[in-house]
Amino acid sequence: MADLSPTHESTSAVRPSSGVSPTAIMQIKNLELRAKIVVEGFMSGLHRSPYHGFSVEFTDYRQYSVGDDLRYLDWKLYAKQDRYYIKRFEDETNLRCYLLVDMSHSMGFGSGEYSKLEYAKTMAASLAWFLNRQRDAVGLVTFGDQIVDMIPPRYRAGHLRRLMLTLENSTSGKSTDLSAPLEQIAQTVSKRGLVVLISDLLAPVESFIKKLNYLRTRGHEVVILRTLDPTEIEFEFDKASLFRDLETGREIYVDPHSAVAEYRKRFLEHESSIKETCDQIGVDYFTIPTDQPLEVALLELLQSRASNGRSVKRATQVRGAQ
Amino acid sequence: MSALAWLFGLGALAIAFPFLLHLIRQTPKGQTEFSSLIFLKPSPPSLTRRSRLENILLLLLRALAIGLIAIAFMRPFFRGQNSLTEYEVANRRVAILIDTSASMRRSGLWDQAERQMENVLAGLEKGDDVSLMAFDENVRTVVDFNDQLNDSLSARADSIRKGFKTLEPGWHRSDLGNAMVTVADNLDVWRDSQRVDGEKTTVAKLQMAVVSDLQKGSNLDSLQAYQWPATVFVEFYSVVAKDPTNATLQLLAATSDESDSGLRIRVRNSEESVVDQFFVNWKNGTISESLPFFVPAGTSRVMQIAPEQNLNNQVFELSGDSEIFDNAYFVAPVEQQMLRVDYLGTDTPDNPEELQYYLRRSLIETPSRKVVTRQLKADDSLRGSGMGPAALTVLTSPVGEVRRDEIDDYLKAGGTLFVILSDAETVNFTQDWIGGRLKAKSKAPRRSKDDYQMLAEIDFSSRLFQLFANPRYNDFTNIRFWNHQAVEIVDPLAVVLARFENDDPAIWKLENPDRGCVYVMASGWNPRQSQLALSTKFVPLINGLVEIAANLPELDQSYTVGETISIPVAENGLKDREIVKPDGAREVISADSASFSQTDQPGIYRLIDNDKDSAGSESEVNAEPRGKEEMLFAVNVNRSESATTAIPLEQIEMFSVNVGEQETAASERAQMRSMLDRDIEDRQKIWKWLIVAAILLLLFETWLAARTSSRSKLSNGETVTVKTGGDLV
Incomplete structure (x- = not known):
């Protein structure tokens, strides 16, 4: 099982041995099928009911007073104790989750058989499938420098299928510009929910951190799943050559042997900067290299949800219990 | 030295190809795509030794071979002394x-x-x-x-x-x-x-x-x-023309079934027009507004326009199209002429059995003339009563010997006499003028209703009957003549215009240069003698005769630029006249000239008779019944000029x-010269030698390359890929 601590060192150093290999998963062309396999594999490992914890949960009792709804009277207790008690419940609202998938050109990079984008899409599909299975409302936003597609969160028949199709057919944008999509989400989404950002975050920290903070202040819970190719983390190249930026098209001549140390240093600085800022503003941050099994993302998400407690849950009492 | 195909010389540029390859190879070979370069810094590329030329001799040999081949393709030749001086070319x-x-x-x-x-x-x-x-x-x-x-x-x-x-x-x-x-x-x-x-x-x-x-x-x-x-x-x-739109207008003759409410204007639009809405109005007219007139491209429409009160206004204008050269149509104002017909006869004007009754009623008023009929009493003179001579004198019965001289004078002055032979006495009285006499056996008893004559042999080419020349109008068979005078024509100058069925002359004309013109009809038109007065032919016939006698120009006649215009001969035949053109230029017309051909611009032309004072004076007997100071005529642009569509x-x-x-x-x-060059080149065939030289060079180069390669192998002592031509090739 993967280390669940949200740090780069942990994810890169300890690779999970269990789970289905992402290379095998990516052989399957149908995105929906991929997601299904990932989630079901994940579920069989958990041996837990997906409905557990999301239904109406009992919390405590209180004395019956006149005018209370008799439907909530605990008749069994009355039989035992001959007193009227009203059951109090904690009503857990269904989660509203937005999956933000970065479709910029930089996501098209992949040193292996699949690109980061493919990985990110599968990850988003798996999350959507998983959440849908929990009867949560899932929405999707794909973006490059602008929002490409936007599907508001719903839980209804056919929604998941539409979401999968959009995810599958979405074309890539040009460059990574997180600020515009994040701002747009913050402005358009009024109901609080969970925002899962799947991106490589290969952009200056300042360009998006403000907007993340904005999302947080609007009451959203934000989780960042940073998808990175192992080569991007380690910069393992042999030959000196012209390196071309996939987003800007800029070309520079780089000798990897002389540049690797500097690269790693700057990469770590960038990452630690992101992490630090995320910690400050209460955003969960996970780095997921593309050679890791996709279930990890689900675990990361669940773990994030568990650690944050019930921040998006709204404790309400049943009207009859008031 | 010259060549047939200089362009092949560009092939020599291939020599530069190795050098270009060399330059291109200086840039790093591979290219790696990477997601983002934000963590990378450029490393300085290491220089290779490829900028140096190796095996220069081989390179030169190959360049030379390429050059020779290129020159061979140019088909060079030596022109020599051949020139084109011997060939004379027509200018x-x-x-x-x-x-x-x-x-x-x-x-x-x-x-x-x-x-x-x-x-x-x-x-x-x-x-x-x-x-x-x-x-x-x-x-x-x-x-x-x-x-x-x-x-x-x-x-x-x-x-x-x-x-x-x-x-x-x-x-x-x-x-x-x-x-x-x-x-x-x-x-x-x-x-x-x-x-x-x-x-x-x-x-x-x-x-x-x-x-x-x-x-x-x-x-x-x-x-x-x-x-x-x-x-x-x-x-x-x-x-x-940038704008293909052009429309033109034309005044049409009034039709008989139309009232006097308006003038008929035809507007014609050219085939390539992009506009179909036009306005027609008098130039600076009193009619304030004109309704738009829709004429689709390539068609024409006829519209009515209210007549203008202002007689000086003589121009219609079309507006709506951009080409103005044919947008004006000039109309010469028609001045009504006063004509007089003198009647010499004994019958009263209000007796429907007699001739004069019908004559007076047939002479209708038109815009161009008004006819006044005067029955001459015993003391009236033919020569004039302060009004000038009559346009036509109608004689229906013997009027006494006193009048004979007067009539002679009238004829001598060019007057027109119309003699109606209603009885034998009249024939006898007028036989000096009519050029004929009664046939010997003609007793001419009154015939029964079933015994009548009709007009046969009508000369429709004559001016009098021209009007009826159309087959729709030339049926005279429903006019029956009960009574006529059988006259035998004796004067060779007499021209018979119509005959009766029995070959007796019915209507004839006697035109004598010295004695004016005499028209004779061998029967009366009153119901007692014939059905002529009650037929539809009578009114046009009599009015036509009056117009011939008065020599009135045809109405509504519009001339076009360049057309020769007939003008009346000078009244006294002596003094020159002037024509004032629309731009004010004056042209002198000689007295005896009867035509004017200098119509070089559209507009209203004025014919001015400088001798106007003498015209119409009582003392002078004038052949021209219409003594006038001025005559106006309109000249317009030829309609064909308005068809502006281009001929394919x-x-x-x-x-x-x-x-x-x-x-x-x-x-x-x-x-x-090209033919000549081809001929010379064909004879010299230098290109063959150049190709041979190139092949020899290449053979030498191959041998040299092989030798160089084997030497370098020996010197290195190891297996090395043969570098033909160094790195440059």
Whole structure:
């Protein structure tokens, strides 16, 4: 099982041995099928009911007073104790989750058989499938420098299928510009929910951190799943050559042997900067290299949800219990 | 040294190819795509040794081989002493024809014409003859070929330009066919004349350059019957108006079934018009507004316009299209003439059984004339009663010997006498004038109702019966003559206009230069004698006779520019008259001239008789019954000029006209030189030797390369890939 601590060192150093290999998963062309396999594999490992914890949960009792709804009277207790008690419940609202998938050109990079984008899409599909299975409302936003597609969160028949199709057919944008999509989400989404950002975050920290903070202040819970190719983390190249930026098209001549140390240093600085800022503003941050099994993302998400407690849950009492 | 195909010389540029390869290879070979370069810094690329040239000898050998092959493909040859002086090339004789018809007045066309003429001049070469001609209805030479025989090319062009400056579009219609035929004839005749002089002289090529708008109204009829000379070529330099919209208007004659409510105007829109809404009004007229008049492109519509009260207003104007040259239509105001018919007879005007009753009622008033009938009493004089002589004198019965001299005088002065022979006495009384006498056996008893004569043998070509010439109106069979005088014509000058069925003359005319004109009818028109007065033919017949007698011009006659106009002969036949043109210019017309042909602009022309004081005086017996100070007539632009759609060139080519341009001397010379060069090159065949040399060089190079390679192997002592030509190749 993967280390669940949200740090780069942990994810890169300890690779999970269990789970289905992402290379095998990516052989399957149908995105929906991929997601299904990932989630079901994940579920069989958990041996837990997906409905557990999301239904109406009992919390405590209180004395019956006149005018209370008799439907909530605990008749069994009355039989035992001959007193009227009203059951109090904690009503857990269904989660509203937005999956933000970065479709910029930089996501098209992949040193292996699949690109980061493919990985990110599968990850988003798996999350959507998983959440849908929990009867949560899932929405999707794909973006490059602008929002490409936007599907508001719903839980209804056919929604998941539409979401999968959009995810599958979405074309890539040009460059990574997180600020515009994040701002747009913050402005358009009024109901609080969970925002899962799947991106490589290969952009200056300042360009998006403000907007993340904005999302947080609007009451959203934000989780960042940073998808990175192992080569991007380690910069393992042999030959000196012209390196071309996939987003800007800029070309520079780089000798990897002389540049690797500097690269790693700057990469770590960038990452630690992101992490630090995320910690400050209460955003969960996970780095997921593309050679890791996709279930990890689900675990990361669940773990994030568990650690944050019930921040998006709204404790309400049943009207009859008031 | 020269070559047939210089372009193949570009093949020599292939020598630079190795060098270019070398330069390209300086850049790093591979390219790696990476997601983002934000964590990378450029490393300085390490220089390779590829900028150095190796094996220079091999390189030079190959460059030389490529160069030789390129030169071989250029097909080089040595020209030697061969030149073209022995070939004499004919120059061109170019006649520039400029259209100066009215349609060239359209906006921008004349400037275009000047530019097109410049194009023609730009194509001229030294030695070319050039002339400038202008055409509309006629062709006129502006600059002749012979005017500039010894001038240089630029001097010739200048004189053509000067000639063009003197031209401007006129108002005449264009007769393109006539112009082309005339110029082609001139050119062809000149060519024939040159041929006669010498046997082997090269005669100039004949070229006609027509600068025209080629509008559809241009008359091409002359080309139809013309055998176009094969030696004359025509190049058309068209000028095209920016706005194809053009409409024109025309005043139509009033129809009989129409009331006096309006004048009929026809508006015709050209085929390529983009506008279909026009307005027609009197120029500066009192009618304030005109309704829009919709005329789709290529059609014409007739509209009515209210008559103008202001008699001085003589111009209709069309508005709505951009071309104004044909937007005005001039109408000469019609002045009503007062005519008098003198009646010599004993019957009363109110007796429906007699002649005068019908005569008076038949003489109707028209816009151009008003007829007053006067029955001469015993003391009235034919010679005049302060009113001048009568236009027509009708004699129906013997009026006594006293009148005989008066009638003679009247006739001598050119008057017209109309004699109705209702009885034998009248025949006897008038036989001096009618040119005939009663037949011997003619007793002429009154015939029964079933015994009648009809008119046969009517001369419809005569002016009197011209009106009835149309088959719709020439049926005279329902007019029966119960009674007529059988007259035998004795005067050879008498012309019989109609006869009865029994061959007796019914109506005849006797025109004697000395004695005026006498019309005679052998029967009366009253119901007692015939059905003529009650038939539909009577009114037009009598009115026609009055108009012939008064010599009235035809109504609503509009002349076109360039048309010759018949004008009345001077009243006294002595003094010259003047015609004032619309622009105020005056033309003197000689006294005996009966026509005017200087109608070179549209508008109202005024004929002024300077001798007006003598006209109409009582003392003088004048043959012209209408003594006038001035006569107005309108001249308009020919309607064909308004058909501004361009003629397709194919239509002109259908007349076997050689459309195209004669080859210039320079291009002919170039063609000849090319042929000559090809011939020389074919004989020399230098390219073969060059190819052989290139092959030998390549063989040597291969041997050299192999040798160099084996040496380097030996010196290195290890297996090395053979580097042919170094890194540069």
